[in-house]
Amino acid sequence: MIRTPRLPIGIARVTCLLPCLVLAACEPGILDPAGPIAAGERSIFFNSLAVMLAIVVPVIILAFAFGWWFRASNTRARHLPEWAYSGRLELLVWSIPALAIMFLGGIAWIGSHDLDPPKPIVSKARAMTVEVVATDWKWLFLYPEQGMATINRLVVPVGTPVKFRITSAGVMNSFFVPQLGSQIYAMSGMDSTLYLRADKAGRYRGLSAHYSGEGFADMDFFVDAVPQADFDRFVATAKAGQGKTLDWAEFVAMAHPSRNVRPASYPRLQPGLYDQIVMRNGAPEGEQAKDGREQ
Structure with missing residues (x-):
């Protein structure tokens, strides 16, 4: 009988975890953009990475090169113990990081203006408005032009810029769809604006990027980008x-803390509800408590 040698427990665990890490890294994100904002952010990321690698890689190479050249056995290496100052070397040492800072600053400056969240996206299609309310622990999407609302599901037409008006009915949250672009904070009593556009049909994961309490881990939603006919x-x-x-009244009931809420929809929407939520800083705690006792 031939016995198969067993791997040490530590090595076995690492071997089992590596495929999981690889699969987790394959989840679509900011490096797989589906719209112009996310594509612009990816360009900024790669441009900044290239500038930084232009410094980091030569420094690493020179560190090994200096160690090899000035080894004890190399009689050709000149050691200058009295050396104190070199204007040319100082110019070289300080000019490279200064240029890197200028390049990185320019990339950040241009990108922050081109991808400014409230800046409308240039498009032949007319922008539509979606009002977003973060609650504990779910997302409410209001479609004022269509007169309806949804919970934890957002459907938008492909190629149409979407103007998101974003607020919170409680603690601060962060609205983020990685494959579409910029994340922006949702704060009670504030009305933030974010323009996004999906250029490819598909389903994209949205989430809260700011810890907001017990149900934070399940506070995500799906964005379905569909053709105009399917959206209609x-x-x-x-x-x-x-x-x-x-x-x-229904908003106060809906805003009561709940977890793992399935997508749902409201066929009718009170006009001006979003502005009322912003002006009243979300659903007052007293009204939430009262509504909870009635249920």
């Missing part, structure tokens, strides 16, 4: 439903 069918189907009207 989605709106028609949602508005034909028998759900409740999303008014202030």
Whole structure:
């Protein structure tokens, strides 16, 4: 009988974890953009990386080269113990990091203006508006032009710029769809603006990028980018439903803390509800508590 040698426990665990890490790294993110904002951010990332590597790589190479050249056995290496100053060397040493800072600063300056969140995206299609409210622990999406709302599901037409108005009904959150671009904070009593556009049809993961409490880990949603005809069918189907009207009272009930909330929709939307939420800093805690006792 031939016995197969067993690997040490530590090596076995590492061997099992490596495929998991590789698979986790394959999840689409900022390096797989689906819109112009995310593509611009990826360009900034790679340009900045190239500038930094232009310094880091030569420094690493020179560190090994100096160690090899000035080894004890190399009689050709000149040792200058009295050396104190060299203007040319000082100019070289300080000019390279200065140029790197100038390049990185220029990349950041240009990128921050070109990709400014409230800056409209140039497009032939007219921008549509989606109002976003972060609650504990779910996302509410209001479609004021379509007169409807959804929970934890966002559907947008491909190629259409979307103007997001973002606020919070409680603690601070962060609205982020990695494959579409910029994340922006959602804060109670504030109305933030973010323009995004999906240029490829598909389903993209959205999440909260700021810790907000017990249910934070499950506070994510999906963005479905679909052709205009499919978006129109989605709106028609949602508005034909028998759900409740999303008014202030229903919003207070919905905003009550809950976890692992499945996507849902409201076929009717009270006009101006988003502005009311912003002006009233979300649903007051007293109203939430009252609503919780009634349920």
